[in-house]
Amino acid sequence: MSIPRHSYFEATARRRLAGLLDAGSFREILPPAESTPSPHLASLDLPGAFDDGVIVGSGRLAGKPVLVISQEGQFMGGAVGEIHGAKIVGLLRRAVAEKPAAVLFLIDSGGVRLHEANAGLIAISEIMRAVLATRAAGVPVLALVGGSCGAFGGMGIVAKLCSAILISEEGRLALSGPEVIETVAGVEEFDAKDRALVWRVTGGKHRYLMGDCAALVEDDIASFAAAAGAWLAGQQEAGPSLAALRATQTQLENRVAAYAAYRDGLQVWAALGVQNPESVPLLDRDSLVAIKEGLPT
Amino acid sequence: METLEYRFASAPAAAAETPALCGVVGSGNLEILVTPGAEAQSCAISVKTSARGFGDIWQAVLAAFAASHAAGGTRIAINDMGATPAVVSLRLGQALADYQGGGQ
Numbered sequence: 024m025s026i027p028r029h030s031y032f033e034a035t036a037r038r039r040l041a042g043l044l045d046a047g048s049f050r051e052i053l054p055p056a057e058s059t060p061s062p063h064l065a066s067l068d069l070p071g072a073f074d075d076g077v078i079v080g081s082g083r084l085a086g087k088p089v090l091v092i093s094q095e096g097q098f099m100g101g102a103v104g105e106i107h108g109a110k111i112v113g114l115l116r117r118a119v120a121e122k123p124a125a126v127l128f129l130i131d132s133g134g135v136r137l138h139e140a141n142a143g144l145i146a147i148s149e150i151m152r153a154v155l156a157t158r159a160a161g162v163p164v165l166a167l168v169g170g171s172c173g174a175f176g177g178m179g180i181v182a183k184l185c186s187a188i189l190i191s192e193e194g195r196l197a198l199s200g201p202e203v204i205e206t207v208a209g210v211e212e213f214d215a216k217d218r219a220l221v222w223r224v225t226g227g228k229h230r231y232l233m234g235d236c237a238a239l240v241e242d243d244i245a246s247f248a249a250a251a252g253a254w255l256a257g258q259q260e261a262g263p264s265l266a267a268l269r270a271t272q273t274q275l276e277n278r279v280a281a282y283a284a285y286r287d288g289l290q291v292w293a294a295l296g297v298q299n300p301e302s303v304p305l306l307d308r309d310s311l312v313a314i315k316e317g318l319p320t
Numbered sequence: 321m322e323t324l325e326y327r328f329a330s331a332p333a334a335a336a337e338t339p340a341l342c343g344v345v346g347s348g349n350l351e352i353l354v355t356p357g358a359e360a361q362s363c364a365i366s367v368k369t370s371a372r373g374f375g376d377i378w379q380a381v382l383a384a385f386a387a388s389h390a391a392g393g394t395r396i397a398i399n400d401m402g403a404t405p406a407v408v409s410l411r412l413g414q415a416l417a418d419y420q421g422g423g424q
Binding site: 035037053055060065068069070071072073076095097098099135152 | 339341342344345347349351353355368369370396397399400411
């Protein structure tokens with residue numbers, strides 16, 4: 024293939040937005056010159072970022088009006104501090120009022136910014152509430168996960184509260200990060216330095232095979248744009264409901280019953296019915312999608 | 321963290337309407353925000369850096385930038401996470417080019 028690709032994984036949060044949205048349509052809310060760096064980081068004698076590591080604004084995706092949030096994983100691991108969180112919550116509240124076609128949430132975060140302690144924790148819980156309120160108002164919130172920090176901790180939960188998740192093979196999604204698990208439960212439980220294992224347990228291919236993500240996307244900004252546009256075209260936001268919640272709960276209980284004893288994605292994939300599970304990490308995106316579509320549901 | 325303030329004489333830059341930002345506050349990297357400044361013949365630069373004790377090197381790198389570029393009439397704010405002098409020079413040139421090219 025000679026089509027030029029622009030890696031989503033390698034791009035900054037700003038470049039991702041520029042490539043995702045219709046050309047020239049992006050308008051930033053609270054741009055760097057008008058935003059305030061984190062006072063908490065300053066009080067800890069650490070340099071902040073003008074936009075506090077998140078970019079919010081409006082634009083168009085395949086002609087449809089959308090609001091966007093893009094986290095910068097290179098700044099403090101995309102972690103959520105007070106101002107960072109307030110920008111996200113404000114944008115989601117704007118979505119409730121403005122009713123755009125969707126909110127695109129480009130998640131690239133390890134979760135709470137520990138430097139900001141309770142302010143960061145509160146920010147995460149406010150984001151969770153705001154995502155659900157946005158969906159309840161009939162506006163879908165689409166999570167895009169394909170950055171180096173993935174979606175972990177509180178942002179892993181936020182990702183699962185969104186209407187759907189688009190993920191690349193490079194993307195990761197989980198609650199506790201690999202290093203956290205190893206620190207708490209020991210290297211026998213989980214070896215965080217075994218990158219292949221980390222991806223077999225938290226990576227995009229595993230999440231897609233498990234049905235946690237709506238689509239597996241190439242690590243390419245244009246592919247994310249196309250997948251987001253396609254998802255938007257075929258989707259009606261039903262809003263969070265008790266029935267949907269109960270169905271998910273049952274599904275998760277079944278998952279625990281079926282797979283809790285396994286130690287590795289390889290075992291889970293075999294149990295799912297994947298032939299040659301050891302070949303999965305080397306498969307390209309299209310081959311893996313073909314396998315997933317051929318699995319018994 | 322160390323906060324450094326400089327002002328250099330520099331040839332006037334073409335006036336731009338929108339501020340420009342380039343770079344990210346990541347390890348070995350920095351972000352530079354260029355906004356309109358007060359005096360057409362000088363460039364005011366403020367630096368917040370995680371690495372202490374490199375004021376002389378900042379002074380040298382920034383002075384070379386102000387002398388070799390038309391950066392007068394701008395205010396440049398930098399958040400740095402340990403970028404090397406070469407990276408700082410490249411980013412400064414990029415930020416000024418973005419600023420004069422109308423931002424992104």
